[in-house]
Amino acid sequence: MRTHGWSGAKPASDEEAIARILAAASQVIEDRGADFSISDVARTVGVTRQTVYRYFASTEALLIAAAVRAVDGFLDRMTAHMAGITDPAEAVTEALATALEWLPREKYIGLLIVPGGSRHVESVTSDVALKFARDMVERLDVDWAAAGFHDAELDELGEHLLRVLQSFVIDPGRPPRRGDELRTYLRRWVGATVRTAAQNSEPGAG
Template sequence: MRTHGWGGATPASDEEAIDRILDAADDAIEARGADMRIADVARALGVSRQTVYNYFPGSGALREAAATRSGLRFLEPLAEHLAGITDPIEALVESLAYTLEWLPEDRSIQVMLATDFTKASTRITSDACVQFGHAILAGLDVDWADLGLRDADLDDLVEYMLRILQSFTIDPGRPPRRGAALRDYLRRWVAPVLYAEITAHQ
C-alpha cells in the first residue's frame, strides 16, 4: 500500500485505500458527472494524482470502478425485489423497471451508461457487463433451462437489456415514464422479444 499523503489519515490497507478513492470518486461524479478528473479525487483525499494513478490507470477506469461498486451494492435489493417472480416476462419487465427507477439515484451508473469515455473504456456490452447481468438473471426464480434458454441465450438477453437501459438513460422520455406507465410500456414493446424467443425454443 502507498502511504504518502491521505490528509494525515493513512489507509490501513490497499482495500481501504481503494474504498476511499471510490468514495471520493462518487462525490466527484455527483458534482461533475463525466467531467470528473483524477485531480478532483486526489484533492479531496489530500494525496497526489500519482497516488490515485497507482490504483487506477485513468479517470475512465476510476469511473467504471465506481459504477461497478454501485452495481454490486444494487444487487441485493434487486434480488429481494424480484424474489418469488417465476414468470419470465414479469421478471424481465420488473427487473428493467426497478433498475430504471433506481438509476436516477446513482450518478455513477448514469454516467457509465450515458457516456463513452475513451476508446479503451469498458462498453456497456463488454464481457464484464454481460457477466454481471447474467449473474442477475441466473439468480432469479425463473427456470430458464425449463424454458429452453441456455447460457448463450441469457447472454444475448442481457445484452438486449443493457441496450434498453442505456437508451432510457440517454433519453428517458418526455416526461420520463415511471410506475405503472413504465411497466406497461416495457410489457408492450420489450417483453414480446423474450416471449418470441421462449416460443421458438418450445
C-alpha cells in the first residue's frame, strides 16, 4: 500500500485508508453541502487527489461508498429509536416524523434523498434514496409478513414514504408542522393508509 501524505499519520492498512477517506468525504459534505470537490476531500485527509482516486476510481464511486456509510449510520440510530413500535401505522408515522426531525442535522442524507440536491450526486440519488427508504421500512420493529406485506408491497411502501419525505423536505409547510402536530398529520394521511392496506391483506379481506 502506498501512503503518501496522510497528514503525517499513515494508515496501517488499505481498509483504514478507505475509512479515513470516507469519513473525510462525509465531513466535507456536511460542512459545505453540494459545493464540494474531490480536492476538498483530499485536502481534508492530507493526501493528493491521485491518492483518493487510487482507492475510488471516480467521484461517483466515492459518493456511493460515502452514501452507504452515512445511510447505515442514520438507519442504525433510527432502528434504536424505533425499537418496540410494532404497529405498522404507528411505526411508519414515527419513522417519517423522526426522519424529518433529524434531517436538518444530516446534510449528506438530505442531498441524497432530494432530487437535484447536488450536481455530483444526481446520478446516484434515485438508487441510494430508494434503498434508504426500503431499508428504513425493513428495519422497523414490525412483522410485515404477518401484516400482509410482501416484497412488492414493501418496495412500494418504501417508495411512497420516500415521496412523502421528499415533499416535506422541499416544502415543509407554512408554518412547518412539528412534534405532535406533525405526527397527527402523518398518522391521519400516511399511517391510516398503511393500516387500511394491512386490513385489506388479511385472510378473507375484500
